[in-house]
Amino acid sequence: MNIVLMGLPGAGKGTQAERIVEDFSVIHISTGDMFRQAMSEKTEVGLNAKSFIDKGELVPDEVTEAVVQERLAKDDVQKNGYMLDGFPRTIAQAEALQTIAKNVNKPIDGVILIDVKPEVLVERLSGRYICSNCGATYHKMFKPTKVEGTCDVCGSHDFYQREDDKPETVKNRLKVNIEMNTPLIDFYSDLGLLYKVDGEQEIDEVYSKVKSILQNL
Ligand code: AP5
Ligand code: MG
Numbered sequence: 652m653n654i655v656l657m658g659l660p661g662a663g664k665g666t667q668a669e670r671i672v673e674d675f676s677v678i679h680i681s682t683g684d685m686f687r688q689a690m691s692e693k694t695e696v697g698l699n700a701k702s703f704i705d706k707g708e709l710v711p712d713e714v715t716e717a718v719v720q721e722r723l724a725k726d727d728v729q730k731n732g733y734m735l736d737g738f739p740r741t742i743a744q745a746e747a748l749q750t751i752a753k754n755v756n757k758p759i760d761g762v763i764l765i766d767v768k769p770e771v772l773v774e775r776l777s778g779r780y781i782c783s784n785c786g787a788t789y790h791k792m793f794k795p796t797k798v799e800g801t802c803d804v805c806g807s808h809d810f811y812q813r814e815d816d817k818p819e820t821v822k823n824r825l826k827v828n829i830e831m832n833t834p835l836i837d838f839y840s841d842l843g844l845l846y847k848v849d850g851e852q853e854i855d856e857v858y859s860k861v862k863s864i865l866q867n868l
Contacts, residue, residue, distance in 0.1 A: 652677050652732045652868060653757045655739070655748075657839075658765035659832065660824045661775035662850050663857060664736045665788050667765060670858045671734060675865060678728050681736040682715055684786070685722070687813075704815055707823030709740060709831075716747040723755050732757065740831050745838050760868045762839040763861060765850035769825055776816045783809035794854060 652675060656664045668679045686704060689697030696714065703710045719738055722728070739745040752758050767775075778791040784807035789796055797803050802810075815824060839845040848860045 655735045655762040661772040662765040662767045677734045682738040707820040712743045762844045764847045767850040780810045
């Protein structure tokens, strides 16, 4: 299975991806996670990406496309397929992905759009916290840990908030991504690949819709 998860910042791409990998054998590839990893390792890609991410801007297409091209060429993707989270975000990236996917012989089976109104997203992002050990994502109100201060997945007591979830950065992230959203939706709709899911329901509800789409791809 080769799929793309689309949605504005905070729509729930990462949250749904965590559920999808429990039921389907597919490799979760989040360009945002890859950039944050590179930033923490202070690699050249990471230092370059940081200057854009900290302002809520998109990392340039050539940089992002190169990262995805390298990742999709790996054996685990060849074996299990890919689930892209947060890529593509521009038409140039979508076009590049058509070529990359063709070259590795893994055409896209479907694009799932998690559809959420922008007004809902600020609250989602400002309440998000993440386990420092395993990366599981929580929300103060909508998805708290079962035991306060303890990660449900790995039991760690260490959590952090993303740097780019600060209110000023969130505003620009939303603006930048909203601008790019409609052309991308049209691109995949024209290819007959787009599946839209209402992302303003509870996490389990959203997942049951996503799961039934994936089972029928
Ligand atoms: P990235 O890390 O991908 O950030 P993003 O797109 O802004 O998306 P988020 O990860 O913030 O949100 P999400 O949709 O995963 O939501 P989540 O599941 O966590 O990218 C970061 C940056 O890297 C970009 O700004 C850009 O600079 C750069 N970058 C990345 N890809 C790039 C590309 N292709 N090109 C150029 N630059 C790129 O959920 C959010 C919160 O809501 C959580 O707390 C969760 O618990 C809660 N929640 C989830 N679902 C629900 C629900 N149904 N109801 C209530 N709460 C919910
Ligand atoms: Mg995410």
